[in-house]
Amino acid sequence: MPKESGEGRESALQRGWTVESRSDVNDQPDLATVSAPVEAQEAEAQNAVAQGTAAQETAAEGTEPATNELAESGQTAQLSNLTVVMLGLTGGIYMLYAWVWLSWAQFYAEGNAAAVEGSGSIGGFLQQIVFWIAPLAPILWFVSALIMHRRQPRKLALALILGCIVLLPLPMIFGNGAAQ
């Protein structure tokens, strides 16, 4: 009987010990089940990016149900991984654009400030504003597209690609920029 009670204590200790390990065990499978598909999807998305747009669409169709399952388990609806990759790529391009526009705005704003120094101040002031808001164009375009089409990845992709074309700093391609 004492042995049994001792065993009972040990088992009680073990039970106390295993409460924590059980919580770990309960957590770990969830992490494993969540992270493994995410990694698989990321690999799939990267492969799709390497293979081209046709493969991208199939990967997007493949990842959408998986992300829906993730979204069901989580509280908020998540962006698909392909959308996140696309946002990263276009975000980098837009940041480059903003930097190029900023360098040109600086160049022309200085020139313009020297040119209109003697003339009317309102025109010069507004012109300075118009110069300096040009670098904001890629940033605001990105934010607007993201807010407007967050739920529709295809429209979001269309808006972002259109922005890449419209806001492309052409003189950068033709080279010989004055303010490079």
Next chain:
Amino acid sequence: MNAKLISAWIAGLAIVVLYVYATIAALGNFFGMSDIVRSALGLMPWTLLILQVVAPAIALAVALILSRGRSAGMRVLLLATGICAAAAIQLEIMHLILIS
């Protein structure tokens, strides 16, 4: 609600003033540079100058069309995006003309 609407209108009107100024400045560029451009060959500088004039109007129209039926804040954001894009295009055209 009312204060938000009024502030959105004020912000929107301030942005529209920038649209108007961008158009006027581009018109000034158009007439000011026409003497210089006339001596240059080709149709390209004229096209660029006209594009510089109509860019704010096109941007304003697109922003207003896209912001139909949306919230006041979204309208202001789209108007701001439009004038920024128009300003970028004007800056780009000026750069193209000057380096060509």
